[in-house]
Amino acid sequence: AQRRERGLPALTYGLTGGDWQAADVRPDGRGGMAFTVRQGGAEVARASLRLPGVHNVQNALAVIAVAVQLGVPPEEAAAALAGFSGVGRRFEVRGEAGGVTVIDDYAHHPTAIRATLAAARTRYGKRPLWAVWQPHTYSRTKALLDEFALSFGDADHVIITDIYRSRDRQTFGVGPGDVLDRMPAHPDARHIGPLDAVVEYLAAHVQPGDIVIVMSAGDATRVGDELLERLGGSR
Structure with a gap:
């Protein structure tokens, strides 16, 4: 809006309005999404x-809008996107073992966590969903405590690991328990600190048909692959 007020070119896009709109958004029955541009x-x-x-529909719509601005016909841009299978660490299916599907995702902000879990619920329906989340930095965890606590509504089981320190030199008086204290209504949310213990717990409790999503911008990304090894699967 500010660009247009200043006479600069701008395009808007969205699900309910804008120059470009994604309409009739729906699961395609094959694990993906379909929509009308x-x-x-x-x-x-x-x-x-x-x-x-x-969220991937919105991203795709933005790509189509930009491609058209660069001279690509919209139907060609849409066709090209149909072959895109994603990038590493963004809803990346790492493998399946014992009927358990393991997914790795970079999500470490409340908005990304909600979007990732909502996408999993869309793709996998009512299959039991495990969310393994490694909080990234004490400062971010403290600043967004309430938002984080509200991010796991689509998960049947939540495991919060120890906080990944990264750049932080202090703990700001916050820990995983502070998030759990703000989500008392969740039926199964727990803190398991060491990553090896997370793998052990999952290996002992997951069942065929379960979905495990590991969300981390730190070293917890190894949990998924180690779980697959424990379950006897391969990537």
């Missing part, structure tokens, strides 16, 4: 994605 209210393409989640 509208420009100025008129249908210009139909798109399908291999990736789940409304």
Whole structure:
């Protein structure tokens, strides 16, 4: 809006309005998403994605809008996106073992956690969903305690590891328990500090059909692969 007020070019996009709109957004039945691309209210393409989640629909719509600005016909841009399978550490399926699917994701902010878990719920329906989250920095955890506590509504089971210190030199008086204290209504949320203990707990409790999503911007990314090894699977 500010760019337009200053006479600068700008494009808007979204699910309910804007120059570009994603309409009829729905799961495609194959683990991805399908939607209709509208420009100025008129249908210009139909798109399908291999990736789940409304946030990926919004990202794809932005890509199509930019591609059209660069001279690519909208239907060609949409067709190219149909072959995109994602990037590493963004809803990356690491493997399956014993009927358990393991996913790795970089999510470490409340918005990203909610989007990742919502995408998993869209793709996998009512299958039991485990969220393993490694808080990233004490400072961020303290600043966003309430938001983090509200981010796990789509998860059936939540494991919070010890906080990954990263750049922080102090703890700011906060720990994983402070997040758990703010989510007393969740049926199964717990703190398991050491990553080796997280792997052990998961290996002892997951069941065929379960989905395990490990969300970390630190070293907890190894949990998923180690769990697969414990369950006898391969990547």
